[in-house]
Amino acid sequence: MDNQEKEVLLSIQNLDVVFGRGKKAFKAVDNVSFDIYKGETLSLVGESGSGKTTIGRAIIRINPCSAGQILYKGKRISGKLSRKDDREVIRKIQMIFQDPAASLNERATIEYIISEGLYNFHLYKDEKDRMAKIEKITEEVGLLPEHLTRYPHEFSGGQRQRVGLARSIVMEPEFIIADEPISALDVSIRAQVLNLLERFKKERGLTYLFIAHDLSIVRFISDRIVVIYKGRIMEIAETEELFHYPLHPYTKSLMSAIPVPDPILEKNKKLFVYDTKIHDYSEEKPELVDLGNGHFVFGSPSEIEKYKKIRFEGANE
Numbered sequence: 001m002d003n004q005e006k007e008v009l010l011s012i013q014n015l016d017v018v019f020g021r022g023k024k025a026f027k028a029v030d031n032v033s034f035d036i037y038k039g040e041t042l043s044l045v046g047e048s049g050s051g052k053t054t055i056g057r058a059i060i061r062i063n064p065c066s067a068g069q070i071l072y073k074g075k076r077i078s079g080k081l082s083r084k085d086d087r088e089v090i091r092k093i094q095m096i097f098q099d100p101a102a103s104l105n106e107r108a109t110i111e112y113i114i115s116e117g118l119y120n121f122h123l124y125k126d127e128k129d130r131m132a133k134i135e136k137i138t139e140e141v142g143l144l145p146e147h148l149t150r151y152p153h154e155f156s157g158g159q160r161q162r163v164g165l166a167r168s169i170v171m172e173p174e175f176i177i178a179d180e181p182i183s184a185l186d187v188s189i190r191a192q193v194l195n196l197l198e199r200f201k202k203e204r205g206l207t208y209l210f211i212a213h214d215l216s217i218v219r220f221i222s223d224r225i226v227v228i229y230k231g232r233i234m235e236i237a238e239t240e241e242l243f244h245y246p247l248h249p250y251t252k253s254l255m256s257a258i259p260v261p262d263p264i265l266e267k268n269k270k271l272f273v274y275d276t277k278i279h280d281y282s283e284e285k286p287e288l289v290d291l292g293n294g295h296f297v298f299g300s301p302s303e304i305e306k307y308k309k310i311r312f313e314g315a316n317e
Contacts, residue, residue, distance in 0.1 A: 006037040009175060009207050010059065014068035017054050017231075028054045030231040031068070033288070036175075041201065041208040043218040043239075045254065046228040052211045053098070054231075056177040059209070060095050072175070091121055094168035098180040100160035104152040110163055111148040114138065117171040133170055141166045141196060158189035165193070169200055179211045194221055216258045219243060224294075227251045229274075233288055236296040247297050247307040250274045279303070 017029040029051045036042045044052045057063040059070055061078070070078040077089050097103035104113055114134050117123070124130035135145060141162040152160055161181060168176055178197065182190040198221060200206055212218050218225060218239070225242050227235040227250065234248045246252050253274035260266040279286070284300035291297060297307050 006040075008035045009038040009073065010036040010209075011071040011074075012055070012059075012068070013071065015055070015058065015065055015070065016067035017051070017058055017063050018066040027066075028231050029058070032228070032231070032233055033068075034226055034233065034236060036207060036209060037223075038207055039201075039205060040223040041210055041221050043210045043212055043222040043225045044228060045212055045215060045218055045225055047213055047254075049230075050228045051231040052213075052228060053179050055228075056095065056179050056209060056211050059177060060093055061089070087121065091117075091123075091171055092173050093175045093177070094171055094173040095177040095179060096161070096164050096168055096181045099184055100157050100164055101152070101184075103164055104160055106152050108151070109148065110138075110143075110150055110152070110155075113152070113163060114148075114166050114170055117167065121171070123171070137166045137170045140200075141169070142192070156189075157185050158193065161185060161189075161193055162196070165196060165200075169204070172204075173206070175207045175209070177209045177211070180213070182217065183212070183214070190217070197221065214258075215254050227254065232298065233296070234298045236288075236294075238294060241293060241295055245295070245311050247291075247295075247310060248299070249278060 013033050015029055015032045016027060019026050019028055032051075032055060034042075044055060046052050054063055058065055058078070065078045069076050072089060072093065075085070077085070081089065111134060114137065115130060118130055118133065124133060134148065138145065138148060143159065143162055143166070147155075147159075152163070155163070164181070181197070182193050185193065194217070197208065201208060210218065210221060222239045224236065224238050226233055227248065229250045234250045235242065235246070237245070242251065243255070246255050249272075253272045256270065256272035260269055279300070281300055284302060286298055286300045286303070288296050288298045289304045291304070291308055291311055295311065297304065299307060
């Protein structure tokens with residue numbers, strides 16, 4: 001399906017997020033724009049400190065926008081909202097946090113943690129209906145009914161993340177921001193959580209913004225990938241397009257860091273280190289440009305010409 005035909009669920013337009021004031025001001029997100037289509041998984045990828053989580057937190061309005069706007073279904077959700085719109089956004093957009101230990105209330109039972117959203121928005125007819133919803137979602141995420149009376153500290157990291165997932169899904173959201181939901185988990189558990197996310201996407205028609213720093217995992221679950229470096233977008237493309245034609249040097253450095261499952265190949269692998277000094281932006285101003293195929297790359301006009309040749313003419317660098 002062409003991107004023009006897809007329904008844009010969430011649109012981020014010229015977003016800036018600045019922390020601090022005056023001389024201490026730090027721009028964590030710099031003029032970021034991208035759309036997320038209904039029903040897709042868009043992954044936001046970059047190293048620690050690149051602004052990925054800041055963008056996710058700006059969408060759910062934990063971090064205020066310093067400039068630009070965020071639209072959900074064509075309506076602005078950044079800045080001040082009416083109480084009705086505010087509640088609608090909280091319900092429809094949920095976030096799964098990176099640290100499954102810190103994001104759960106240690107003093108609350110699992111039943112209460114999963115029920116909290118239902119209580120706040122009164123999304124149940126009566127007590128029987130609430131318990132039916134809790135038990136159903138608990139089973140769907142792979143937990144047992146007896147887990148409901150326990151507390152977070154009694155669970156492993158993987159189980160806690162399932163509780164976090166249940167807490168989000170029970171609200172029947174349309175859009176979920178998954179902020180590195182598997183980085184704190186064992187490798188064997190990661191696949192289970194990813195499969196759960198994939199299953200919920202199909203069964204419930206969910207849309208995901210998946211935040212990660214590991215490109216190998218992102219390839220498994222994403223429809224499109226946004227590569228971000230120091231608060232600026234470097235490249236956007238469909239997953240296989242990006243893996244076959246990584247054009248920006250920063251994307252290439254991320255690709256070169258993906259582990260190879262062969263010890264001999266891994267040992268002889270050449271790591272590509274990104275150095276910003278290779279760009280000369282003193283005379284030409286860089287922009288995020290659509291090369292075609294929905295493949296956007298950040299660069300100066302001369303760099304963009306070079307990227308086009310590599311992508312469409314198979315020219316060697």
